[in-house]
Amino acid sequence: MTKAEPPKRIRKSLASKVRASPYAGxxxxxxxxxxxxxxxxxFDRRLTTVDAAAFLGVSIRRLELWRQQGDGPPFLxxxxxxxxxxxxxxxxxxxxxxxxxxxxxxK
Numbered sequence: 001m002t003k004a005e006p007p008k009r010i011r012k013s014l015a016s017k018v019r020a021s022p023y024a025g026x027x028x029x030x031x032x033x034x035x036x037x038x039x040x041x042x043f044d045r046r047l048t049t050v051d052a053a054a055f056l057g058v059s060i061r062r063l064e065l066w067r068q069q070g071d072g073p074p075f076l077x078x079x080x081x082x083x084x085x086x087x088x089x090x091x092x093x094x095x096x097x098x099x100x101x102x103x104x105x106x107k
Contacts, residue, residue: 021054023047026095028088043092046076046085055091056098 022029028042035045052073053060066072067084073094076085 021051023051023055026055026057043089045088047088047091049084049086052086052091055088056095 028045031040031042047055049060049063053063056063056073063072067075073086074090076087078084
């Protein structure tokens, strides 16, 4: 049994979240005050699926397909695949290899 496609209005709202993400276009926003106090490095962040899709410039569905196929960036999953997070370091590494791959394919 396959999962049904979400209704169009839900897909549109997810797409608008990707466009509105602070990580859109590969930009990393500055650390919050609490993150600075903990001595956190910007690359230690873990992004949600929406933010990771915005950072890579792909759709949320594409990121989910990569995750299912095992081809995408590294991710950390909580129990029952809830709370999936993408380490920013892994996204940077994947973005480099993905750009090389897509250029070699002529896209």
